[in-house]
Amino acid sequence: MTVTAVVGVQYGDEGKGRVVDYLAHTSRMVIRFQGGDNAGHTIVNQFGTFRLHLVPSGIFHPGTACVIGTGTVINPDTLLTELSELSAAGVSLDSLCISDRAHLVMPYHKLLDGLEESSRGAQKIGTTKRGIGPAYQDKAARSGLRAGDLHHLDYLRTRLEQNAPRINQTLEYYGEPAVHVDELFEICRGWADKLGSRIIDTLPMVRSAVERGETILLEGQLGVMKDVDWGTYPFVTSSHPLAAYGSIGAGIPFQKITRVIGVCKAYATTVGAGPFPAELQDEIGTRIREIGREYGATTGRPRRCGWLDALVVRHAAWINGLTDLAITKLDVLDGFPEIKMCVAYRDKTGGRIETIPDPIAMETVEPIYETFTGWRSKTVGIRRWSDLPSEARVFLERLEKLADVPIRYVSVGPERDAMIDRS
Numbered sequence: 001m002t003v004t005a006v007v008g009v010q011y012g013d014e015g016k017g018r019v020v021d022y023l024a025h026t027s028r029m030v031i032r033f034q035g036g037d038n039a040g041h042t043i044v045n046q047f048g049t050f051r052l053h054l055v056p057s058g059i060f061h062p063g064t065a066c067v068i069g070t071g072t073v074i075n076p077d078t079l080l081t082e083l084s085e086l087s088a089a090g091v092s093l094d095s096l097c098i099s100d101r102a103h104l105v106m107p108y109h110k111l112l113d114g115l116e117e118s119s120r121g122a123q124k125i126g127t128t129k130r131g132i133g134p135a136y137q138d139k140a141a142r143s144g145l146r147a148g149d150l151h152h153l154d155y156l157r158t159r160l161e162q163n164a165p166r167i168n169q170t171l172e173y174y175g176e177p178a179v180h181v182d183e184l185f186e187i188c189r190g191w192a193d194k195l196g197s198r199i200i201d202t203l204p205m206v207r208s209a210v211e212r213g214e215t216i217l218l219e220g221q222l223g224v225m226k227d228v229d230w231g232t233y234p235f236v237t238s239s240h241p242l243a244a245y246g247s248i249g250a251g252i253p254f255q256k257i258t259r260v261i262g263v264c265k266a267y268a269t270t271v272g273a274g275p276f277p278a279e280l281q282d283e284i285g286t287r288i289r290e291i292g293r294e295y296g297a298t299t300g301r302p303r304r305c306g307w308l309d310a311l312v313v314r315h316a317a318w319i320n321g322l323t324d325l326a327i328t329k330l331d332v333l334d335g336f337p338e339i340k341m342c343v344a345y346r347d348k349t350g351g352r353i354e355t356i357p358d359p360i361a362m363e364t365v366e367p368i369y370e371t372f373t374g375w376r377s378k379t380v381g382i383r384r385w386s387d388l389p390s391e392a393r394v395f396l397e398r399l400e401k402l403a404d405v406p407i408r409y410v411s412v413g414p415e416r417d418a419m420i421d422r423s
């Protein structure tokens with residue numbers, strides 16, 4: 001009986017959705033605690049293949065309550081599309097609710113995300129252009145609209161009237177046409193009709209589940225290297241994809257989070273700009289991209305690929321307080337004669353670094369690799385650790401040692417049951 005956070009320990013797209021879907025059958029509740037529809041969590045199970053953006057990855061389990069938590073920012077249009085796709089595939093949505101304290105991503109947030117990106121020129125972050133940054137900016141500026149405001153339409157109209165002049169000033173700066181309160185209000189009224197019944201104060205149900213000692217999963221979005229404080233700032237998102245934020249974003253005291261599973265690909269990928277020292281800009285990187293189908297689940301962009309960076313995982317282990325590692329996509333490395341792991345960086349002066357440097361220095365470091373013999377056999381059907389090729393175990397045990405976290409799960413395929421479970 002635990003509260004477990006499931007977080008990304010690299011640059012996002014580690015397979016968090018896949019791991020949450022696997023674990024959710026023994027959980028009574030799954031809470032998405034931050035981010036918005038910038039997330040793309042891919043799940044392959046008996047219902048089909050899904051790319052979830054906002055709905056928690058526990059939705060496929062009928063006995064599991066799913067909460068879109070307070071720490072998230074929600075574009076109701078994306079959510080409604082996602083709900084109709086799930087419903088059409090026969091997935092029950094009865095258990096889904098939305099925190100009234102979660103913020104709304106408004107059409108102008110999306111517009112501003114694109115405009116801000118264009119204005120950055122060569123310094124582009126490479127955002128998903130989903131309006132995530134502007135929505136979190138408004139939240140911090142206390143100008144945001146919250147899901148619960150959809151229950152108070154008169155109040156919501158007042159907030160829109162308050163905000164519109166400031167938004168229009170910015171749009172004018174970018175040479176864009178103004179937004180109109182009436183139009184925005186009608187959009188919100190439509191959202192209230194369609195989603196209103198799901199928007200509740202989620203805290204009482206979350207609290208009582210914790211007090212009853214039920215098993216709860218907190219589902220993070222992205223990974224530590226895109227955290228606004230601990231990632232490669234400014235090439236980051238605008239929230240905290242960390243276990244500690246699970247406490248805030250779900251509404252659970254931090255001492256109650258007793259297990260933190262870090263999801264980690266057997267290699268590394270990132271989308272968008274920013275330092276990525278173990279990047280492979282050669283045919284090995286291309287091969288990993290093709291075998292691993294490394295194209296963004298939200299934007300379709302080719303992901304930058306690289307070798308596993310143990311320094312990043314070690315950084316994530318500390319910042320998150322990881323208790324377990326879940327390795328994904330081991331099967332993608334089947335057949336590579338040689339596999340590398342970055343174990344340290346060399347800085348400009350030739351010195352060896354074993355911690356994550358500041359992002360400016362990180363742009364100039366060189367990776368120091370350890371080289372492992374590949375296993376050149378298929379791991380896809382394997383379900384026991386002891387059946388893994390010895391070369392694969394050597395590689396994984398080295399990571400366990402460097403990160404100082406035990407590997408509890410190894411995923412060898414995208415399907416739910418393609419998992420070695422040592423828990």
Ligand code: GDP
Nearest residue numbers: 013014015016017040041042329411412413414
């Ligand atoms: P998330 O954002 O962390 O949930 O990860 P994504 O869904 O964006 O990216 C992970 C991708 O890898 C998805 O296409 C998954 O279906 C796929 N995947 C997850 N685990 C495995 C695995 O063990 N093997 C293979 N081949 N694919 C996997």
Ligand code: IMO
Nearest residue numbers: 012013038039040127128221222236237271272
């Ligand atoms: P999941 O949850 C990978 C990246 C963007 C960009 C930076 C900021 O599927 O792992 P944002 O739109 O958040 O302002 O973009 O973060 N990014 C992701 N990369 N997976 C994601 O989500 C991402 N969400 C945002 O590419 O570099």
Ligand code: MG
Nearest residue numbers: 013040041297
């Ligand atoms: Mg993803």
